[in-house]
Amino acid sequence: MDAKQIYEKVQERYGSAAKESSGEYAHVVAKAFGYSEEELTTIPKDANLGLSCGNPLALAKLGEGETVIDLGSGAGFDIFLAAKMVGAHGRAIGVDMNKDMLERANRNREAALANNVSFIESAITAIPLPDGSAHCIISNCVVNLVPEQEKQLAFNEMFRLLKPGGRVAISDILTRKDLPKELKENMALYVGCIAGASRIKDYERYLQEAGFQDILIVDSKHDLNVYTDVNKDGSRDFCCGSGKQLSYCKNGSSCCGEDLTGNRLENSAEQYKGFDFNEWAGSFKIYAVK
Template sequence: MDSKTIYQHVQERYGSIARAENPEYSGAIAKAFGYSKEELNSIPKDANLGLSCGNPLAIASLRQGEIVIDLGSGAGFDVFLAAKKVGPYGRAIGVDMNKDMLARAHENLAKSTEAENITFIEAHIASIPLADGIADCVISNCVINLVPEADRPAVFTEMARILKPNGRVAISDILARKTLPLSMKENATLYTGCIAGAGTTEDYRRFLEDAGFSDIMVVDTESDLNIYINTANLLQGRNENAAGCCGQSNKSVDSVKGGEGTGEGVASSCSEVGSKGQLCSDAAVSGATVLGEDNLGACSKANLLNQDHEIADIDLNEWVGSFKIFAVKL
């Protein structure tokens, strides 16, 4: 896929997720990657969309008064947590290219009682409209792998540009454990699910070194990435037919789309909310809203990974892993 096509797929899929509701799934995923119940309860509940693949704040060592920038900030999950760590004299800035994500982030900001030190800006993370040397720390959570390969070096160059001397990067991302076949790399569903675009540890080390970073650490956390699918399936096990709304069962998805299935039984778990939308039952995935036929499966990262018949049989851990990446600007 070319860069334009990749950006289009990412915009569409993550715009759908930004408009979805899925608190039980999102909370379970965040806890699986190291976020505490106390942390999740301390921020707007709609900031966590279940899209994490790690916890960059665990290695960021944020201090009071610092400026931290989150690349690909989504609905503001890590930004709200970072803002608490840097305190009222610090600043947390979220950067995201998706208008729906930013709209949700600003809605969350309006609900927050501690919003004075938070800002969200619209931009591609390969071209950030911020001054040189503004930040003490740059964080990112499962986003850089969504950037087209040709643009990826520019992301690391931008990190170095906006960081102060001795500033640091703390990243959680999905990287490849072995070479992905072309059939996987060209699968749009796997790309928007953060799998097909996974780079290698060698890539990230080279990008960081070329951008002027030292003390580079790229470590496989050995987290179970099948947690996305397994958690969603566990929740949806309460009502098997609800899978059609949220993309966890290929057969059910076909039924909703008018494909191989007949669509019988779907009405028992989904209620119409308009000619182009449906609402999953509360018993299925805590009321996940899916907007439009083309956005089936927009409830979570798991749904991004399970909209294709071939994907159901993939062991994600065989191909990719969750890595923590840390480096210091020279």
């Protein structure tokens, strides 16, 4: 799999997501992955795009005055919640490589008058911040999108950016068993957070090799099929983070238009209707300390 091609497709997919209306789909998905109604009503309405697979803030235990960095911050969903936790004397920094997402996030920041929030355009494998910048790093359903050959770089960067004693609190999709070749090479499932997911033992190894200790990886038991069970118009769908994914696929977009080898997959959305994602993968909570 070519990393450049993967990044291009991820950029294309999430650039489209940044232009969508969040709607009821995003609200239902967020609640299914552990966010409370109170949390969802205290952030800008356009920050939640239904891209989560868990709630990393439940693990992060952020305190007043801390600096937190969100890797793959999207429209700002988690970072606006984190900003309230660290308070006016803390800093909440979102990192995302997608210009459309950052544009939406900055509009949300202005609307929320969130003076302790800032956003950086960057891949999460090389972030232009100094060593020891943060007390905590969070991420929500993003590390699985990093190409396999670059995943270790992302964990190394987390370690570099943390202060001594700092922690990572991540929600991510991990695989329970090796995926068949046809699933691993399906671009729809890649940008949908499944095909690029690591095995549990590999995720632990990445953390260890980066230097982390006290590693905890726990299955959150959330139902991944929520992505197919809920849609804005009541129809069924698939692909992490889009209530309009089926319409994109029918129109021939790249999400469902081809696999990682370039083969056309015009009927990918229909092909995986009824597919039980929970058999192959799960939503996991990951915690580790520097």
